[in-house]
Amino acid sequence: MAPRMDLIGLAVADMGRSLAFYRRLGLDIPASADTEQHVEVTLPGGLRMAFDTFDVIRSFYPGWTPPPSDGSAGGSSLAFACDSPAEVDAVYAELTKAGYHGELTPWDAFWGQRYAVLHDPDGNGVDLFAANPTPPAG
Numbered sequence: 001m002a003p004r005m006d007l008i009g010l011a012v013a014d015m016g017r018s019l020a021f022y023r024r025l026g027l028d029i030p031a032s033a034d035t036e037q038h039v040e041v042t043l044p045g046g047l048r049m050a051f052d053t054f055d056v057i058r059s060f061y062p063g064w065t066p067p068p069s070d071g072s073a074g075g076s077s078l079a080f081a082c083d084s085p086a087e088v089d090a091v092y093a094e095l096t097k098a099g100y101h102g103e104l105t106p107w108d109a110f111w112g113q114r115y116a117v118l119h120d121p122d123g124n125g126v127d128l129f130a131a132n133p134t135p136p137a138g
Contacts, residue, residue: 007040007048008078010124011057011066015039017121018051024095025080025126069123077117077125085114088128092116108132 012018016034023029027049033039039051057064082088089106095118096102103125106116114132117125 005047007050009050009052010120010122011054012051012122013054013066013069014121015051015053021095021100021120022049022051024098025091067123069121070119077127079127079129082114082128082130085130085132085134088114088116088130091128092118108134 010018015036019029019034019039027041027043029039029041037053037056040048041050042048054064054066080091082091085106085108092102092106100121101119102116103119104115104117106114106128109115109129109132112132113129116128118128120126
């Protein structure tokens with residue numbers, strides 16, 4: 001049997017702050033989880049997402065250091081599908097208004113999507129996208 005993707009894990013500095021961000025993106029996470037050190041949620045389709053505080057990571061990997069929270073370590077991101085280009089714009093506006101870092105404002109990508117990039121509170125890239133029936137001019 002081949003390995004299968006089962007879980008996406010994120011290390012977080014502040015559990016409550018990180019979970020608030022992902023709730024705004026539609027993840028169903030109970031408020032009681034804000035004070036936990038390890039939180040798992042099952043996403044539609046069965047994939048799981050886990051959040052661990054820095055202290056939990058250090059409990060089994062004492063030399064671990066967190067990546068910079070400005071997103072400069074880059075390389076990976078989570079992508080959230082939206083139902084329309086207008087929803088990409090609205091979600092981006094809502095999250096940046098709430099104080100989250102907007103990396104790339106929504107744009108009409110040449111590959112046929114409305115796209116935007118944010119950072120979660122720990123600097124992880126989070127992309128928003130939707131099919132865009134109106135290709136960019138030019």
